[in-house]
Amino acid sequence: MTSKVTVYHNPRCSKSREVMKYLEAQGVQVHVVEYLKAPLTEDELAALVRRLGIAPHDLVRTKEPIYRQLGLDADAPDDVILRAMSEHPILMERPVVVTSKGAVIGRPLDRIHAIL
Secondary structure, three states: OOOEEEOOOOOOOHHHHHHHHHHHHOOOOEEEEEOOOOOOHHHHHHHHHHHHHOHHHHOOOOOOHHHHOOOOOOOHHHHHHHHHHOOHHHEEEEEEEEEEOOOEEOHHHHHHHHHO
């Protein structure tokens, strides 16, 4: 198991806390990024999306009220999605777990096993 793990974490999210608790129980050292306190830039989000191997829209929490308020949908251009997530970090799906083996959105929890 790798010891270099970054978790994009929202402490108010039960799934995010579940991942953190699991990694701690495994003895994994975690670099925590509380992205609501320190929002990612558009470039950082673009790099994270590339690392995840997904489209920017796949990293968006579509049930957040701000998603509808901004008029976003699956057809929105990537740069619009990235800008929206940078300006409204609550839109970013969580938790995101990144290791030297890859990156995944940690929902459900068992998705992270492949990159540890």
